[in-house]
Amino acid sequence: MWKRFIFKNELSEELSPIVKESWIRSNKRKVDPFQPYGHIKKIEMKRYKSLIDWALPLMEGLYSIVKGSGFLVILCNEKGQLLKSIGDPDTLEKAAQIGFVEGADWSEQTMGTNAIGTSIVIDQPVQIVAEEHYSQICQSWTCSAAPIHDSKGCIIGVLNVSGPYEKVHPHTLGMVVSAVKAIEYQLKLNEKTEKNIMMQRFLEATTNNMKESILIIDTEGNIIKANDQLKKILCLDQSSLEEKNINEIFTNKSIVSNSPVYLQNKELHLKVKPSRNIHHVMVDKIPIYKDQHWIGSMIMLKEIEKVRQFVNHLSGNQAKITFDDIIGQHPYFIQKVKEAKLSAATESNVLILGESGTGKDMFAQAIHNESKRKSRPFIAINCAGIPRDLLGSELFGYVDGAFTGAKKGGSAGKFELADGGTLFLDEIGEMSLEMQVLLLRVIQEKEVVRIGGHKVIPVNVRIIAATNKNLRDEVKKGSFREDLFFRLNVMPITLPPLRERKEDIPLLTHHFIEKLSKKLHKPFPEIMPDFLQVLTQYDWPGNIRELQNILERTLNRSTESSLTAKDLPEEVFQMFSGQKKEEKLLHRDDIKKQSIIQALRLFNGNITKAAKHLGISRSTFYRQMKKFNIPYS
Numbered sequence: 001m002w003k004r005f006i007f008k009n010e011l012s013e014e015l016s017p018i019v020k021e022s023w024i025r026s027n028k029r030k031v032d033p034f035q036p037y038g039h040i041k042k043i044e045m046k047r048y049k050s051l052i053d054w055a056l057p058l059m060e061g062l063y064s065i066v067k068g069s070g071f072l073v074i075l076c077n078e079k080g081q082l083l084k085s086i087g088d089p090d091t092l093e094k095a096a097q098i099g100f101v102e103g104a105d106w107s108e109q110t111m112g113t114n115a116i117g118t119s120i121v122i123d124q125p126v127q128i129v130a131e132e133h134y135s136q137i138c139q140s141w142t143c144s145a146a147p148i149h150d151s152k153g154c155i156i157g158v159l160n161v162s163g164p165y166e167k168v169h170p171h172t173l174g175m176v177v178s179a180v181k182a183i184e185y186q187l188k189l190n191e192k193t194e195k196n197i198m199m200q201r202f203l204e205a206t207t208n209n210m211k212e213s214i215l216i217i218d219t220e221g222n223i224i225k226a227n228d229q230l231k232k233i234l235c236l237d238q239s240s241l242e243e244k245n246i247n248e249i250f251t252n253k254s255i256v257s258n259s260p261v262y263l264q265n266k267e268l269h270l271k272v273k274p275s276r277n278i279h280h281v282m283v284d285k286i287p288i289y290k291d292q293h294w295i296g297s298m299i300m301l302k303e304i305e306k307v308r309q310f311v312n313h314l315s316g317n318q319a320k321i322t323f324d325d326i327i328g329q330h331p332y333f334i335q336k337v338k339e340a341k342l343s344a345a346t347e348s349n350v351l352i353l354g355e356s357g358t359g360k361d362m363f364a365q366a367i368h369n370e371s372k373r374k375s376r377p378f379i380a381i382n383c384a385g386i387p388r389d390l391l392g393s394e395l396f397g398y399v400d401g402a403f404t405g406a407k408k409g410g411s412a413g414k415f416e417l418a419d420g421g422t423l424f425l426d427e428i429g430e431m432s433l434e435m436q437v438l439l440l441r442v443i444q445e446k447e448v449v450r451i452g453g454h455k456v457i458p459v460n461v462r463i464i465a466a467t468n469k470n471l472r473d474e475v476k477k478g479s480f481r482e483d484l485f486f487r488l489n490v491m492p493i494t495l496p497p498l499r500e501r502k503e504d505i506p507l508l509t510h511h512f513i514e515k516l517s518k519k520l521h522k523p524f525p526e527i528m529p530d531f532l533q534v535l536t537q538y539d540w541p542g543n544i545r546e547l548q549n550i551l552e553r554t555l556n557r558s559t560e561s562s563l564t565a566k567d568l569p570e571e572v573f574q575m576f577s578g579q580k581k582e583e584k585l586l587h588r589d590d591i592k593k594q595s596i597i598q599a600l601r602l603f604n605g606n607i608t609k610a611a612k613h614l615g616i617s618r619s620t621f622y623r624q625m626k627k628f629n630i631p632y633s
Contacts, residue, residue: 002131002139006033018122019113019132025121026112026134033135038099039110043081051075051157052084054186055148058179059086062161065175071163072100078155080107080117095162098137111135115143116160123147123155125180127173130165142168146180151188159183213281213301219294221246221258233279233303234272249273260287260294267304269455280304280457319365319378319422326359326366327511330501336363336493343491344370349443351428351488352466354495357543360466361426363493368422373462376421379414384427391435393451396442402452415448415459422462428488429469429480440484463488498540498547505536508544512551513563520555526562529614530595534565538572565592593628596621600630 001012005023015023026033045052055075063073063086072087072095082104085092095101108117112134119126125146133139145160159180161172204227213230217223226241234249241249247256251271254263263285270279284300326337343350344367352360361380368378386394393402397413414423425431431439442448447458465488474480498505509532517524540546550572558567599610611621625632 016132018118018126019128022108022113022118022121023134026108029109029112031108031110031112031134033112035111035135036137037097038101038104038106038137040099040101040103041081041105043077043083043103045083048077048083048157050190051077051148051187054190055157055159055183056084058182058186059084059159062175062179063087066161066163069163069167071161071167071172074116074160074162076106076116076158076160078120078157079105080110080120080158081105083157091163100162111138114138115145115162116158119145119147119158119160120155125173125177127168127170129168139165141165142172144173144176146173146177148180148183148187150184151191156187215241215246215299215301216288216296217246217299218296219258221256223249224296230301233301235275235277255283255285255299260289260297261285262287270301319368319374321362321365322369323366326362327508328501328504329507330496330504332496333501333504336495339491339493340367341370343367343493346491347372347462348490349463349465349488350491350493351471352464352493352495353471354466354468355497355543356468357545358495358497359544360495361424363495364422364424364426364464364466367464368424371422371462373421377418378422378424379418380424380426381414382426384430388432388435391431392438395435396438396448396451398451399453402450410450410453413448413450415442415461416457418461419459420461422464425463425465427467428465429467429471429474433479433481436481436484440481440487443484443487498543502536505547506532508547509535509551512548513555516552516555520552522555523561525555525558525560528562528564529599530565530592531563531568533595533598534568534572592624593630596624596628596630605632 001015004010004012005027009027011020011023052075059073059075063071066073068088070088070091072085072091074082074086075084076082082100082102085095085100085102087095100106105111106114106116108114108121111117113128114133114135115126115128118128125144127142127144128138129142131139133141133143141162142165143160143162145158147155148157148159150156159176161176163172213233214225214227215223215230216225223241223244223246231241249272250256251273252268254261254266254268255270263283266283266285268281268283270281270283271277272279279301280303282302282304284302286298286300287294288296288298323337323341328334328337340350340363350364350367352363354360364380365378368374381394383391393411393413395413395415397411397416399410400408402410425439442459443463446460447456449456471480471485471489475482475485509527513527514524516522535547535550542549550569553569554563554567560567595614596610599613600607603609603613607618607621611618614621616624624630
């Protein structure tokens with residue numbers, strides 16, 4: 001049948017379908033049936049080390065059955081290349097004569113029909129005997145081969161048993177298939193083990209990189225796992241935790257309880273037995289179940305200080321202003337900035353005095369951002385903006401059930417939230433005397449007790465207070481405690497009103513208009529001299545805050561590319577310096593006349609330069625001079 005197909009291309013119906021189809025494929029691929037030996041190709045053995053290691057014991061088991069019978073046990077890769085051969089020395093030598101050695105390519109594409117290559121093509125076990133082989137050099141052999149699959153079903157190799165054709169036996173293929181199943185089982189088991197190890201490494205890496213401290217215990221309280229963060233904050237090494245019972249580490253009942261207790265955001269002062277330290281933490285305890293049976297619990301601990309830092313960050317309790325944001329060139333103002341920078345270098349309390357709108361809150365933020373506490377919270381509270389009855393709970397916090405309407409679980413006060421940072425008490429002069437007593441105690445003792453509670457909570461807070469009142473006068477009146485005044489007045493800074501630093505008005509105006517233009521999505525306008533002149537003549541009772549308000553209102557209403565005096569609201573034309581309230585508003589023409597006179601004086605009568613300075617043409621300048629009867633000098 002083989003000869004008729006090779007020489008006449010005739011196929012016998014007696015051939016098995018597997019052999020018949022393989023011969024047809026081999027013929028189409030123009031495989032040489034008379035090739036004298038197999039083709040040896042380079043092979044990267046390191047790539048197949050794992051497969052060889054797992055298959056070798058089973059190959060040796062197979063060989064022990066066929067030893068001395070002239071059979072070989074062979075492992076190939078997914079391409080049909082020989083990786084490992086085990087057999088009797090004379091049989092190995094006979095196989096070497098036809099190139100049936102490690103590295104040889106015994107794929108169907110290269111050698112035609114054979115058990116190794118054909119089993120790969122059809123992806124099933126196959127036995128090829130004698131002249132069923134397409135290549136003549138293989139026809140003295142009987143070969144039984146089965147493909148080896150990975151967990152995904154992909155072929156990763158072939159196990160083959162070859163021997164003299166006259167010793168063919170159907171049970172040989174059965175032995176090969178059984179060995180392959182054992183190899184596949186071992187590979188899956190190994191892969192599962194490797195996955196478990198990898199998942200364990202991933203879990204260890206995940207838990208060790210979490211900011212929270214993690215502790216896993218069984219139902220008896222035995223510690224199964226503790227991450228690095230827990231060991232770090234508790235100052236314990238691994239040997240101090242793992243394989244010990246939680247009762248040996250902590251004293252808190254809610255933590256050591258051997259029951260499926262569920263805790264969420266429970267605030268605790270955690271007592272650690274080995275170090276005798278107490279840690280202020282937030283605790284989550286989550287029961288772990290398998291098939292509805294409780295098998296243990298996971299405990300997560302978060303340092304309360306870090307929790308508050310995170311909350312402060314989300315809630316915007318951070319200072320945004322620095323000294324670079326504070327604008328001014330007046331010598332007196334520059335002196336105040338220097339004083340503020342000096343106070344930032346200390347830990348002493350600061351008292352900022354000044355009229356409303358002079359920038360006391362900006363100075364407070366800048367001092368914080370220049371201090372060693374800049375990375376910690378900056379909490380601001382307006383003592384005048386909170387009802388007296390509520391100010392205490394805002395400052396000092398309260399416990400659960402302290403009063404009607406109190407939040408369940410209680411609430412931390414501003415002192416606790418500002419721990420490690422700065423507490424800015426604005427309008428301190430409005431604080432009631434009874435509240436002043438409580439504040440004084442916290443400043444002196446550096447500890448706070450929540451309203452309705454008894455637990456003493458240490459706090460490390462720097463106080464910056466501000467007021468528009470004269471606190472010395474308030475002390476004399478008896479409305480402000482003298483001892484609290486001295487506690488606060490360590491580093492006093494008195495900010496000047498805007499009317500005392502009018503030289504800074506043009507600078508502030510340019511700065512605010514630049515910011516407002518961006519905010520309002522408008523082009524930066526040209527600022528005319530008469531515009532600035534009106535602003536500098538106004539007394540600004542609302543100080544910088546009023547200036548910002550006027551500029552934003554003016555810019556919103558303006559439709560021109562420049563800002564002149566006529567764009568300003570009427571209220572800024574009223575003169576306050578030395579004038580009575582009943583005086584009339586300054587007329588705009590008077591402003592224009594004064595602008596022209598000052599420009600002529602500034603440039604010694606040079607009309608070209610004076611007109612350019614005011615941003616008008618020479619002809620307009622001449623008309624204005626004639627209109628206001630200004631003589632030529």
